[in-house]
Amino acid sequence: MLSTLLLYLSACLWLGFSSVTAAEDAFVTKCLGFGDRINLPHVTVNFASYIPGGTNLSLADSPPSCGESSQQVLTDTCRVAMAVTTSNRSQITLEAWFPRNYTGRFLSTGNGGISGCIQYYDLAYTASLGFATVGANNGHNGTSGEAFYKNPDVVEDFAWRSLYTGVDVGKKLTDQFYDEGFNRSYYLGCSTGGRQGWKMVQSFPDLFDGVLVGSPAFNFVNLISWSGHFYPLTGTSNASTFVTPAQWAAVGELVLDQCDGLDGAKDGIIEDPDFCFPKIDSLGCASNNTTTSTCLSDAQLHTVKSTYQPLRGVHGEALYPRMQPGVEAEEAYIMYGGQPFSYSTDWYRYVVYSNPEWDPLSLTSKDAEAALAQNPFDIETWNGDLEPFRKAGGKVLTYHGMADQIISSDISKTYYDRVSETMNLKSSQLDEFYRYFRISGMGHCGGGDGATAIGNQLTYLTSLDPQDNVLMALVQWVEKSIAPEFVRGSSVAANGSVEWSRKHCKYPEHNIYVGPGNYTDENAWKCVD
Numbered sequence: 001m002l003s004t005l006l007l008y009l010s011a012c013l014w015l016g017f018s019s020v021t022a023a024e025d026a027f028v029t030k031c032l033g034f035g036d037r038i039n040l041p042h043v044t045v046n047f048a049s050y051i052p053g054g055t056n057l058s059l060a061d062s063p064p065s066c067g068e069s070s071q072q073v074l075t076d077t078c079r080v081a082m083a084v085t086t087s088n089r090s091q092i093t094l095e096a097w098f099p100r101n102y103t104g105r106f107l108s109t110g111n112g113g114i115s116g117c118i119q120y121y122d123l124a125y126t127a128s129l130g131f132a133t134v135g136a137n138n139g140h141n142g143t144s145g146e147a148f149y150k151n152p153d154v155v156e157d158f159a160w161r162s163l164y165t166g167v168d169v170g171k172k173l174t175d176q177f178y179d180e181g182f183n184r185s186y187y188l189g190c191s192t193g194g195r196q197g198w199k200m201v202q203s204f205p206d207l208f209d210g211v212l213v214g215s216p217a218f219n220f221v222n223l224i225s226w227s228g229h230f231y232p233l234t235g236t237s238n239a240s241t242f243v244t245p246a247q248w249a250a251v252g253e254l255v256l257d258q259c260d261g262l263d264g265a266k267d268g269i270i271e272d273p274d275f276c277f278p279k280i281d282s283l284g285c286a287s288n289n290t291t292t293s294t295c296l297s298d299a300q301l302h303t304v305k306s307t308y309q310p311l312r313g314v315h316g317e318a319l320y321p322r323m324q325p326g327v328e329a330e331e332a333y334i335m336y337g338g339q340p341f342s343y344s345t346d347w348y349r350y351v352v353y354s355n356p357e358w359d360p361l362s363l364t365s366k367d368a369e370a371a372l373a374q375n376p377f378d379i380e381t382w383n384g385d386l387e388p389f390r391k392a393g394g395k396v397l398t399y400h401g402m403a404d405q406i407i408s409s410d411i412s413k414t415y416y417d418r419v420s421e422t423m424n425l426k427s428s429q430l431d432e433f434y435r436y437f438r439i440s441g442m443g444h445c446g447g448g449d450g451a452t453a454i455g456n457q458l459t460y461l462t463s464l465d466p467q468d469n470v471l472m473a474l475v476q477w478v479e480k481s482i483a484p485e486f487v488r489g490s491s492v493a494a495n496g497s498v499e500w501s502r503k504h505c506k507y508p509e510h511n512i513y514v515g516p517g518n519y520t521d522e523n524a525w526k527c528v529d
Contacts, residue, residue, distance in 0.1 A: 027100050031078030034177060042085040043169060051077045053100075059120060063142040066117035074128035076100035080173065084165055086139065090153035092162045093137040096170050097123045098177050103130030105475070106174050106182040108167045108208075110193020114158070114343045116140035116147065122188060125458035129471070132182060134170030138162045138192075145346030150354055152376065159377035160203065163196045167207060184478060188471060190214035190445040190456065191407065194398070198415075199381045201396055205389035210478040211396040212471055214456055215407050215445050218381040218415060219320060221347075223407065225368035226311040226320035228344030230335040232361050233306055237338035240299045245332040250294035251280060251304055252328035259325060264513035265524075269441040269450050272510040273324035273402055273409065280304055304328075307336070314365045319372070321410035330405040330443070351376065382415070384422030390433045397435055397474045399487060399504075401442025401452065412436060416507055427508055436507040437470075437487040451489035451502035451522075462490045462498055486527065491520075503527070 028050045035048035051057055053075040062068045078098040085091045095118055109122040116137040126133045139157025140147035147154045157165075167185075175181040187208045189197045194216025200207050217223055235241040243251075259276035260266050270276055285295035296304065308325065310318040323331070335341060340360035349358045352371045372380075389396070400412040416436050420427065441450015446460050453460040455469030466473040466484070473484040486503040493499050500520035505511050505527035517524040 027076065027078070030177070031098070034078065034080060037176070038080075038082070038173065040169060040172060044083045044085075046081040046083065048078065048080045051079050053077070057120075062120070063117065065143040066115065068117070068120050071120040071124050073124055077127050078177070082169075084136075084169055086157055086161050086165055087153040089151060090139055090157050092139050092157060092165060093118065093141070094166050094169060095123065095135055096173050097127040097133045097135075098174070099127040099130055099132070101128075101130045102132060102178055104178075104180060104183045105131045105186060106171055106184070107131035107133045107186040107188060108163065108170060109133060109135040110163065110187070110189025110196040111136075111138045112191045112193060113143060114145045114148075114192070114346060115143045117143065119193070121458050125461070126188060126471075128458075129464070131186065132170070132174040132178065134166050136162045136166035143342075145343070145350050146356075148346070148350040149356070155351060155379075156377045159379040160196075160199050163200065164204060164207070167200075184209050184475075186471075186474065186478075187211045187213075188456075190216075192217045194218070195220055195381050197396075201386060201389050201394065202381060202383040203378075205386075205392045205394060209394060210474045211394065212456070212474045213396065213398045215400050215404055215409075216381075216398065216412065216415075217407055219411055220379050220381055221372050221375055222311065222320040222368065222380070223411070224344050224347045225363070225371055226408075227335065227341045227406075228348065228360055228363045229311055229368070230307070231338075231340045232363050234303055234336050234338055236361075239338075240297065241303045242338050243296065243300050243303055243332070243336060244293070245329070247283075247294050247296060247300065248328045248332035248336060250283060251278075251296075252326070254278065254280060254283060255325045255328060263511060264515075265519040267513075267519040270326040270402065271440045271512075272438070273326055274413075274510070276325045278308065278325050307331075311368065312365060313369050319365075319368055321408050321414055324402065324404070324409050326403050327405040327443075330403075334405055347371070382418075384415070384418040386419055386434065387423060393433075395433055395474065395477050395483075397437075397470060397477065397484065399437045399439055399454065399456065399470060401444065401446075401448060402438055402440045403442060403448050403450070404444045406444040409438065412438075413507065431483065431506075435484060437484075437504050438507055438510070439487065439489055439504050440502070440511065442489075451491045451500060451504075453490040453492050453498075454487055454504075462492060468501075488522070 031050045035045040038045050051073045055073045057071045057073050080096045107126045118135045123135050139154050139162045185208045187197045194213040195218045197211045197213035198218050255278045259270045262275045263271035283296045308322050311320040345360040400409045441448045442452040453462050455461050466476040468488045476482045490498040490501045501522050509527040511525050514526045
């Protein structure tokens with residue numbers, strides 16, 4: 001897919017620009033002197049540099065835990081890095097990327113996990129498409145939550161202020177850098193970036209014209225507790241309740257056998273987990289069986305069945321939905337691996353209890369309710385009243401992979417239904433400003449066995465046609481009032497070629513196979529209520 005992108009850029013993004021020296025180039029000159037002209041409150045410019053398209057940019061200052069040592073810059077870009085003070089004991093690191101091939105559009109990127117990592121791949125992707133783009137570090141550096149410890153100002157940055165501040169500063173700089181300013185404002189983010197986008201929709205409805213969010217980490221505190229509760233559920237690797245990777249693989253095979261064909265096609269993909277309720281008792285060990293490595297003891301059967309149940313509070317109320325079936329083999333190494341989930345552990349240690357020694361194996365429903373009662377800076381991001389965003393004329397396009405191994409896909413459906421009930425609007429009325437698409441076979445924010453390349457990230461770009469690219473679909477919806485009726489995803493071969501495609505349905509519809517063609521034929525599928 002990246003090779004496809006580079007071919008596109010070589011054909012389009014350089015079109016119309018003659019070869020000139022840096023001294024003769026007005027864009028370069030403007031860029032190199034731009035830092036000296038920035039005079040905004042609380043903003044300290046670190047540098048402004050010109051990055052030619054095709055440069056493999058070294059990211060020497062990126063925290064090692066972020067895992068980004070370099071980034072391919074795809075178009076001529078002016079890169080501005082700065083520090084922005086948010087309180088007397090907190091600040092954000094902010095970057096603004098101004099492309100030569102500017103389209104008059106501003107865009108903010110989001111973050112992931114509880115991380116303080118600028119997502120340079122999103123900056124590179126969106127800048128290459130002509131967006132003036134900003135990205136911030138969420139108020140701290142690296143992937144640990146230790147910076148939250150006894151510093152609620154950093155927690156506030158993480159909850160909302162980093163993103164909002166970056167957008168505020170970024171818009172002012174865009175107006176200053178480009179004579180024409182900007183005429184549309186967009187957002188792109190997934191996971192924590194999805195929660196951040198929804199936070200802006202709920203709390204700052206005038207901030208963006210269009211918001212693209214995937215696999216959102218909203219209902220955040222309960223998500224943290226849900227992610228953490230699998231460790232005491234499975235126990236450590238020597239506990240009687242622990243299920244081995246080989247056993248989880250056997251569970252996954254059984255689940256796929258039971259649920260794959262529910263959509264009418266045996267294609268190795270559970271199209272809609274809503275219809276999948278696995279029965280796994282057949283994997284139980286016979287009383288005289290002492291050698292089979294994949295059969296399950298009674299304690300292990302209880303562990304597996306419990307993963308298909310919601311997280312509940314002390315009085316039995318559902319706090320967070322079940323993990324959707326179909327991701328068992330992957331979870332054996334993530335949530336079910338006999339190790340604490342680091343984001344959950346850090347949140348409890350450094351925010352909930354301010355106790356770095358807190359034991360994640362001790363997590364109970366009482367802890368979950370104590371965490372929810374805190375909800376610092378309303379980080380839950382769970383307000384179902386979107387009327388201010390609707391009145392502002394904003395559009396939000398959201399997607400979630402049906403094989404998400406980090407954030408249950410059920411949560412996006414739960415929130416959609418919450419908005420519908422809170423606003424007393426039917427789906428046809430929500431369609432005016434809020435559309436949700438479920439991507440079968442997609443893992444967390446991308447990848448997976450299905451037709452999952454939808455243009456939400458640089459890695460998953462196959463086309464700029466709005467029917468094949470969710471970002472361009474959002475732009476078309478905002479600027480031409482053409483709303484997406486489906487999201488087409490592509491299954492891509494190792495050489496970058498598209499093997500087959502599928503039209504993913506707009507919730508509450510779901511896909512069924514009706515034939516007569518092969519399941520790889522997108523026209524053999526139909527969206528139904």
